[in-house]
Amino acid sequence: MCGIIGYIGKRQAAPIIFDGLKRLEYRGYDSAGMAIFDGSNGVQIKKDIGLVDDINKRLNFLSMQGNIGIGHTRWATHGGVTQTNAHPHISNNKKILVIHNGIVENYQELLTMLKENGFTFYSETDTEIIPNLIEFEMRKGKDFEHAAIDAIKQFDGYCAVLAMFEGERKIVAARNGSPLVVGVGNGENFIASDIPAFLEHTKNVIYIHDSDFVVLDSNRVKFFNLEDGKEVGRPLHSIDWDIEQAKKGNFDHFMMKEISEQVQTVKSAANQDKEILFEIADEMKKAKGVFLVACGSSYHACLTASYLFSKITKLHINVVLGSEFSNYENFLTPGTLVIAVSQSGETIDVLDAVKTARQKGSKVMSLVNVVGSSLHRNSDRALMLNAGPEICVLSTKTYTAQLTVLALLAYTIAGKYDEGKKNLEYLWNIIYNLTAANTRKYLMKLAEELKDKNHIFTIGRGLQFPTSLEAALKIKEVSYIHAEGFSGGELKHGTIALIEQGTPCIVFSSKENEKEIISNAMEIKARGGYIIGIDSKKNKDVFDFFIKVPDVGDLNPIIQIIPIQILSYQLAVLRGCDPDKPRNLAKSVTVK
Ligand code: F6R
Numbered sequence: 001m002c003g004i005i006g007y008i009g010k011r012q013a014a015p016i017i018f019d020g021l022k023r024l025e026y027r028g029y030d031s032a033g034m035a036i037f038d039g040s041n042g043v044q045i046k047k048d049i050g051l052v053d054d055i056n057k058r059l060n061f062l063s064m065q066g067n068i069g070i071g072h073t074r075w076a077t078h079g080g081v082t083q084t085n086a087h088p089h090i091s092n093n094k095k096i097l098v099i100h101n102g103i104v105e106n107y108q109e110l111l112t113m114l115k116e117n118g119f120t121f122y123s124e125t126d127t128e129i130i131p132n133l134i135e136f137e138m139r140k141g142k143d144f145e146h147a148a149i150d151a152i153k154q155f156d157g158y159c160a161v162l163a164m165f166e167g168e169r170k171i172v173a174a175r176n177g178s179p180l181v182v183g184v185g186n187g188e189n190f191i192a193s194d195i196p197a198f199l200e201h202t203k204n205v206i207y208i209h210d211s212d213f214v215v216l217d218s219n220r221v222k223f224f225n226l227e228d229g230k231e232v233g234r235p236l237h238s239i240d241w242d243i244e245q246a247k248k249g250n251f252d253h254f255m256m257k258e259i260s261e262q263v264q265t266v267k268s269a270a271n272q273d274k275e276i277l278f279e280i281a282d283e284m285k286k287a288k289g290v291f292l293v294a295c296g297s298s299y300h301a302c303l304t305a306s307y308l309f310s311k312i313t314k315l316h317i318n319v320v321l322g323s324e325f326s327n328y329e330n331f332l333t334p335g336t337l338v339i340a341v342s343q344s345g346e347t348i349d350v351l352d353a354v355k356t357a358r359q360k361g362s363k364v365m366s367l368v369n370v371v372g373s374s375l376h377r378n379s380d381r382a383l384m385l386n387a388g389p390e391i392c393v394l395s396t397k398t399y400t401a402q403l404t405v406l407a408l409l410a411y412t413i414a415g416k417y418d419e420g421k422k423n424l425e426y427l428w429n430i431i432y433n434l435t436a437a438n439t440r441k442y443l444m445k446l447a448e449e450l451k452d453k454n455h456i457f458t459i460g461r462g463l464q465f466p467t468s469l470e471a472a473l474k475i476k477e478v479s480y481i482h483a484e485g486f487s488g489g490e491l492k493h494g495t496i497a498l499i500e501q502g503t504p505c506i507v508f509s510s511k512e513n514e515k516e517i518i519s520n521a522m523e524i525k526a527r528g529g530y531i532i533g534i535d536s537k538k539n540k541d542v543f544d545f546f547i548k549v550p551d552v553g554d555l556n557p558i559i560q561i562i563p564i565q566i567l568s569y570q571l572a573v574l575r576g577c578d579p580d581k582p583r584n585l586a587k588s589v590t591v592k
Contacts, residue, residue, distance in 0.1 A: 031055075041066075509539075
């Protein structure tokens with residue numbers, strides 16, 4: 001959470017930082033700010049609450065002159081959403097500027113110490129501690145770099161920090177648990193929470209490791225170990241993401257663009273590194289217990305996989321939320337295999353689960369979208385989702401990519417890799433039709449009908465139960481209509497009390513469990529519910545609105561969710577919500 005970016009080079013920093021901030025806005029968007037240094041005239045700071053573009057209209061970020069700069073887009077953790085609490089934060093001597101992603105856990109203790117030493121504070125943030133701690137260390141006679149190292153070593157908690165000092169042409173940075181990556185240019189360097197922030201300028205990146213301290217000037221990037229201060233080498237990687245993937249193109253929003261991209265991304269996800277796929281399949285067969293661990297939509301993909309593994313391979317797996325994983329540590333042994341599933345590879349609950357597994361000697365493998373992310377680097381083996389950058393806060397194309405890879409894994413374990421690939425290839429045309437303009441037009445009629453509803457329920461059975469959970473999550477997080485997903489059999493155990501005349505209920509049906517799910521739909525309809533059926537054929541007696549999706553058996557979850565992704569998007573647009581940046585959310589959840 002929070003997006004951070006720094007630039008040092010020959011060009012004007014403000015436009016580069018400004019564009020970078022817009023690309024990082026999915027990480028947090030309650031306030032934003034920039035600090036630019038021109039080498040002679042002191043540091044200029046502009047910051048305010050709101051979206052980057054709106055703040056720019058008020059404060060004109062782009063008028064700031066200088067070729068060293070840092071910028072921040074905030075997802076508040078410590079202190080309310082106010083102009084004062086927005087980053088960058090400045091030291092008492094007005095020379096040290098800091099932006100920060102994370103939490104200073106020993107904030108209170110450091111605050112007291114600094115106050116006792118005469119420092120004053122203007123904000124409610126924990127971040128303001130950092131520039132003052134650096135100033136405190138510099139007062140002892142240390143230079144900026146060493147003072148920054150000694151200051152950063154004093155605070156606890158996951159973080160990524162960037163700092164600059166008015167007197168010097170350099171940016172220093174440190175990372176502990178929160179994402180940070182360097183972009184290496186020609187006579188210029190970049191540093192940011194995520195690659196799309198500087199992808200327009202360079203594809204050469206260096207991943208920063210935990211406990212790294214980094215010093216950037218225009219021509220060099222040096223890495224040191226925070227603990228012993230020794231210089232360390234970090235390899236340069238060239239990434240194959242394209243800047244066009246990180247732009248909206250002809251679409252109004254990233255969400256719709258990314259939903260449409262699924263024609264391609266399901267294909268790329270199915271195109272796996274065969275050696276790693278077979279190796280992980282083998283490890284799963286050998287393991288004494290397999291855990292899938294994930295959060296949010298990724299968790300729903302894992303839940304779906306638990307049904308797929310049971311059906312296709314008869315392999316039992318445990319599916320656990322990242323935040324609940326420590327409760328299962330007594331079942332972890334060196335023979336256990338933990339597979340972490342995450343788009344970002346930076347979700348802290350998932351990374352903590354991986355840490356727990358490591359402490360117990362268990363093997364850790366992963367399915368991840370972001371190359372070089374913490375999870376990718378901390379896994380014994382990783383399968384990439386190959387979905388390209390996902391900019392919308394909601395997961396859409398990476399959810400279906402996860403389902404695709406998990407299904408392929410299930411087929412591979414069952415010795416049916418070729419059959420799995422063929423079945424997945426069959427989906428491409430279907431996804432093309434499901435995302436086509438005429439389907440979207442048809443779904444818009446439904447969105448118009450539902451846009452003023454207070455509740456929407458979703459039900460499915462077996463493989464489609466997790467689909468119903470994911471459908472409800474998509475609807476509520478982007479349109480703010482209350483939505484809840486259930487196993488078809490569960491609604492009547494309580495929640496059916498909420499069904500009134502016209503209450504919408506989306507029913508995921510398939511040949512496999514048609515009889516049971518249709519009788520659940522009938523129970524709801526009998527109490528006045530409005531039934532939206534997703535099925536391969538229209539059940540005239542039950543469905544008030546019919547969404548036709550071909551029945552592809554075990555792979556139904558990959559395609560049945562797509563109309564609901566589109567519907568959720570349309571509901572958001574009709575209700576005046578920003579589909580790419582739903583309120584209170586951020587894409588990478590790097591705090592607990
Ligand atoms: C929902 C959504 C979130 C993420 C969750 C895990 O649309 O995007 O629920 O799925 O925060 O994120 P990753 O997959 O990055 O670990």
